Structures are given as C-alpha cells and as structure tokens.
Amino acid sequence: MIPIADRLRRLPPYLFAEIDRKKRDVRARGVDVIDLGIGGPDLPTPPHIVHALQAAAAKPEHHRYPSYEGMPAFRQAVARWYGRRFGVALDLETEVLTLIGSKEGTAHMPLAFVNPGDVVLVPDPGYPVYSAGAWFAGGECHFMPLRRQNGFLPDLGAIPADVARRAKLMYLNYPNNPTAAVASPAFFKGVVEFARRFNLLVCHDAMYSELHFDGYEPPSFLATDGAKDVGVEFHSLSKTYSMTGWRLGFCVGNRDAVAGLGKIKTNVDSGVFQAVQEAGIAALTGPQDMAEQYRRTYQERRDVAVAGLRKLGWEVDVPKGAFFVWAPVPHRKDSREFATRLLEEAGVVVTPGVGFGPSGEGFYRIALTVGAERIAEAMERLQKLRW
Numbered sequence: 001m002i003p004i005a006d007r008l009r010r011l012p013p014y015l016f017a018e019i020d021r022k023k024r025d026v027r028a029r030g031v032d033v034i035d036l037g038i039g040g041p042d043l044p045t046p047p048h049i050v051h052a053l054q055a056a057a058a059k060p061e062h063h064r065y066p067s068y069e070g071m072p073a074f075r076q077a078v079a080r081w082y083g084r085r086f087g088v089a090l091d092l093e094t095e096v097l098t099l100i101g102s103k104e105g106t107a108h109m110p111l112a113f114v115n116p117g118d119v120v121l122v123p124d125p126g127y128p129v130y131s132a133g134a135w136f137a138g139g140e141c142h143f144m145p146l147r148r149q150n151g152f153l154p155d156l157g158a159i160p161a162d163v164a165r166r167a168k169l170m171y172l173n174y175p176n177n178p179t180a181a182v183a184s185p186a187f188f189k190g191v192v193e194f195a196r197r198f199n200l201l202v203c204h205d206a207m208y209s210e211l212h213f214d215g216y217e218p219p220s221f222l223a224t225d226g227a228k229d230v231g232v233e234f235h236s237l238s239k240t241y242s243m244t245g246w247r248l249g250f251c252v253g254n255r256d257a258v259a260g261l262g263k264i265k266t267n268v269d270s271g272v273f274q275a276v277q278e279a280g281i282a283a284l285t286g287p288q289d290m291a292e293q294y295r296r297t298y299q300e301r302r303d304v305a306v307a308g309l310r311k312l313g314w315e316v317d318v319p320k321g322a323f324f325v326w327a328p329v330p331h332r333k334d335s336r337e338f339a340t341r342l343l344e345e346a347g348v349v350v351t352p353g354v355g356f357g358p359s360g361e362g363f364y365r366i367a368l369t370v371g372a373e374r375i376a377e378a379m380e381r382l383q384k385l386r387w
C-alpha cells in the first residue's frame with residue numbers, strides 16, 4: 001500500500017479513541033454506562049420538519065442536482081431568520097451559502113484563503129475541525145489558549161504581532177464547545193478591530209446561538225459594526241432543531257469570503273438535497289415552540305448536573321449557552337485519570353478536557369444529551385466514590 005499523506009500524519013492522535021475503548025470494556029462487564037460524552041442532541045427532530053421532508057422527497061424536481069449555492073428559497077429563509085433574530089441584513093445572492101452541515105464549510109474555508117505557511121488562529125481547547133482544516137490547507141496553527149480567568153475568551157493582546165501579521169484566518173466559537181462560555185458584543189468589537197489591523201478573516205462558528213438559558217440571548221458576531229467587512233458566521237440546523245443527521249448548514253457574511261468558500265465547494269461537492277433544504281425552510285420559518293421546549297429541557301438537565309456537582313463539593317460555573325457543563329477537575333487529578341476513574345468505578349462517561357487541546361487540561365466536559373433522570377443517577381453514583 002502507498003503510505004498515507006503527510007497531512008493526515010500531522011493530525012494529533014485521536015484521544016477519544018482511548019475513552020471509546022474503555023467504554024466498550026466497561027459495557028462488556030455488564031455495567032449500565034451513563035454516557036455524558038455524546039456531543040449531539042438526543043431529542044428527535046420536530047414532526048413538522050420531518051413531514052416537510054417527506055412531502056418534498058416525492059417531488060421529481062428535487063431528484064436532480066441541486067444548485068451549488070443552495071435554493072433561493074432556503075437562502076431567503078436564512079436571510080429573513082438572521083434579520084428577525086439578530087437584526088443583521090443579508091443579501092441572499094452574495095452573502096448566504098448553503099452547506100452540507102457547518103462542519104463541512106468550517107473545514108473547507110482555509111482551502112480558499114490559506115497558503116502553505118500562513119498562520120491560522122485557533123482556540124484551545126476547541127472543536128478539532130478548525131485545526132484540521134488549517135493543516136489540510138498547509139497552514140500553521142497558532143493556538144489561542146482559552147482561560148477561565150478570561151471567561152474562556154482568547155486574549156488577543158497576547159498574540160505576538162509577527163504571528164498576527166502572518167495570520168490569514170481566525171476561528172472563534174460562542175457559545176463555546178467545550179467550555180460553554182459566551183461572548184459579549186464588546187469582545188466582538190475588539191475582534192473586528194484586531195481583524196482590521198492585521199487584515200485577517202474571522203470565522204465565527206455560531207452553532208449554539210439558539211441554545212441559551214435563563215433568558216440570555218447570544219449575539220451574532222455579524223451584528224458588530226464592521227464585522228461584515230472582516231468575517232463570516234457559520235450556522236446550522238443540527239443543534240437548534242435536533243437535525244444532526246440531516247446535514248444542513250450555512251455560511252453568511254462577507255461576500256468575498258462566501259464566494260471563495262463557494263468556489264472550493266463547486267469543485268468538491270454538488271450541494272444539499274433540495275428536499276432537505278425544504279425541510280430547512282420549514283424549520284426556520286415554521287413554529288419555534290419545539291426549539292423553545294428543547295432549551296427548557298437542556299436547562300432542566302443543566303440544573304440537575306450543576307446541583308449534583310455542587311452537592312459533591314465540586315466547583316462548577318453555571319453555563320448560559322450550548323449544552324455542556326465544563327468544570328475544573330476536582331481532587332487534583334489530571335483530566336484523563338479523572339475520566340477513567342469515573343468510567344471504571346461509576347460507569348459514568350465524561351470527556352477529559354485535554355481531548356480538546358492542551359489548555360483543556362484540568363477540566364472535564366459533561367454533555368447534557370441524556371435525560372435528567374440519567375444525569376441525576378450519574379450524580380448519585382459519583383456521591384458513592386471515595387477519593
């Protein structure tokens with residue numbers, strides 16, 4: 001066999017493979033494992049969206065190749081939703097691009113703007129697709145540590161000027177996976193200034209903007225003055241409407257960035273099944289009561305998790321968005337050792353923070369993607385551990 005390409009060799013080892021193996025071993029012993037490691041919603045897609053797909057799937061016009069940039073009606077639904085939700089005006093012809101899930105667009109963007117040796121600014125800890133996309137384009141990653149004392153926001157002033165000058169692109173993600181942190185309009189204003197000063201493209205992954213708690217509503221980066229001159233936002237229906245399997249997302253904002261990404265995609269894919277886009281229109285323009293119900297469900301689970309951890313005497317911040325709890329590892333363990341003990345002695349899976357990057361060490365992530373009663377049971381099991 002021919003050897004695998006260098007770009008694949010450069011990827012760091014997949015730390016979660018170890019957890020997956022241990023999980024299988026523990027299950028094989030007959031333990032009822034409570035998996036708080038799953039990063040996708042467990043709740044079903046709302047029925048009106050499923051019905052829209054069923055009806056649309058029967059239409060022969062959808063059985064042909066879709067348009068590359070997405071159906072005008074879908075892009076219009078996106079533009080109107082952005083206007084309603086964030087007060088951001090988008091031109092559906094030039095500022096909206098349909099994606100096969102936001103992961104695809106996030107990973108492809110560097111191919112359009114990063115040359116070998118260019119720097120990409122990447123949050124650490126973070127969603128691994130940002131660094132993989134940068135490396136696949138031949139870029140170098142400069143990791144921006146997200147520290148608790150900064151509210152898990154990157155310290156832009158700490159990025160060396162020579163690195164910033166070589167940077168072409170910066171990834172951000174708020175509400176954040178894995179830390180559940182949120183960003184303020186003031187932070188975004190600083191990002192726009194930084195991007196102008198160093199002439200770089202900001203790629204904000206706004207995946208979790210609709211999963212928020214306690215009446216807080218996360219802002220759009222694009223609502224910041226001047227943001228559209230320097231950046232784009234990635235979004236999808238995966239988390240908001242429990243549609244991870246459907247693969248439907250979008251990139252909106254700066255027209256040159258949207259056009260560049262579109263050019264890459266024209267050469268590697270042929271768009272999203274139009275029946276899925278029709279379902280997406282039903283999601284964005286239809287009743288939003290299910291999305292509201294999902295928020296309440298995740299909030300209830302969050303409250304059970306936070307109360308359980310506090311009862312254990314473990315430190316935890318109450319998240320305002322996304323569906324994760326990110327907390328410091330207690331008892332001075334490292335995050336892998338801690339996660340291993342929880343799995344082997346309590347049958348509870350949590351994700352070690354170091355799996356999201358070196359600055360994630362000292363933390364662990366709980367995903368609120370199982371029922372409240374399972375989370376409560378996990379917390380009871382943890383009470384019985386002796387440290």
Ligand SMILES: *Cc1c(COP(=O)(O)O)cnc(C)c1O
Nearest residue numbers: 101102103127177207236238249
């Ligand atoms: C789940 C997730 C994604 C993936 O989104 P898709 O639209 O399903 O591809 C992207 N970014 C973050 C931070 C995520 O957690």
